[in-house]
Amino acid sequence: MKRVSFAEFGGPEVLRLEDAEEPHAGPGQVRVAVRAAGVNPVDWRVREGQVLGAHPTELPSGVGIDAAGVVDEIGAGVEGIEVGDRVFGEGSSTYAEFAVLSAWARMPEGLAFEEAAGYPSVVETALRLIREVGVRPGQTLLASGASGGVGSALLQIARERGITVIGTAGAANQDYLRSLGAVATTYGEGWVERVRRLGPVDAAVDLAGSGVIRELVELTGDPRRVLTIADLGAPEFGVRFSGVAGSVPDALVEAASLISQGKLRIPVEKSYPLADAAAAHVDSHAGHTRGRRVIVVRAGTARSIVQTASAATA
Structure with a gap:
């Protein structure tokens, strides 16, 4: 099979599209024929070697944790799922034709694989932030850098729970934040005073890492x-x-429920073929995303790709 991997820590140029042995589902796992993989900031942080404490990485390593696909192998002890089921979830080395998932849920009806791949990590993160920061219904949460995947999920989940969210983003994303239920304002010079004019803030989350911790x-x-x-x-x-991470299975169940009820939708801003994983990382690192970026994989068709991810972005 084809998968994206890296043999040394570094920039996006270290990514390679390689031939690799197919993984197999162990106890408590399922294997999927990957149709799409979510692109998360943690993917390039792992590639750069920034988060080795939380994500020990043995080189060479695959890339990616989120995926949507079709179950084609079921590990020992797994119940309630069958070969052929469409699922989305978290695992390892998901930028590949086949990947093993350790947490999954059935995809809601009508949801495309490309969309489904964008939900797992961001919904788990949004739920965890709301829980850990201790914000309650009737209170106000400030989300700095709110237009990306986690922000998109957080705004909608908070709205459903009766939490007011003030979201900061670029000028081009103000209407997008409002469409998700946020009280929107721009970042940049004077942003602290603009937030103050919107009312008191009970808690705050930094989603973009733009150097605003002191102000929050x-x-x-x-x-x-x-x-x-x-x-x-x-x-x-x-x-x-x-x-x-908290309970990923619980987060996936809640995500599926909210999606099915029409209360959660995260748009896909851009999709990339497997060979363009490096470009996806460059764009993710640059930020300013509205929704999600995903790697689109068609199991079986990527076998003809011979270029590397870095060459594709040269």
Whole structure:
């Protein structure tokens, strides 16, 4: 099979599209023929060697944790799923024709594989942030950098729970934030005062790592009421970095339920073929995403691709 991998830590140029042995489902796992894989910031952070504590990585390594596909192998002890079922979930080395998932749920009816691949990690992260920051119905949460995948999920889940969200994003994404239920404002010079004019903030989350931790603490009045998933220097300000996943199976069940009820939708901003994984990482690193980026894989057809991911972006 074809998969994207890297043999050394570094920039997007270290990614290669290679021939690899097909993985097999172990106990408590399923294997899927991957149709699409989600692109997450943690993917390029792992590739750069930034998060080895939370994500120990043995080289050479595959890339990706989110996928949607068709179950074609079921491990020992797994019940309630059958070969041929369409699922989305989390696993390892998902930028590939076949991948093993450790957590999954059936895809809601009418959801395309490309869309489904964009949900697992961001929904789990959004649910975890709301839980860990301790914001409650009737309170106001500030989300800095709210137009990406996690922000898109967080705004909709918070709205469903009766939490007001003030979201910051670029000028081009203001209407998008409002469409998801947020009170929107732009970042950049004067953003703190613009937020203050919108009302008091009970808690805040940093989703973009744009160097705003000090200001978020100032707005909430308490570093314990601030969380980040993107700024590794946040502990200097007494702010927690939230990087340990909660219950992914529970998050997937909640995601499927909200999607089926029409209460959660995360658009796919851009999709890439497997050979363009490096370009996907470059774009993800640049930010300014509205929704999600995904790698589209058609199991069986990618076998004819011979170029590397880095060559594709040269």
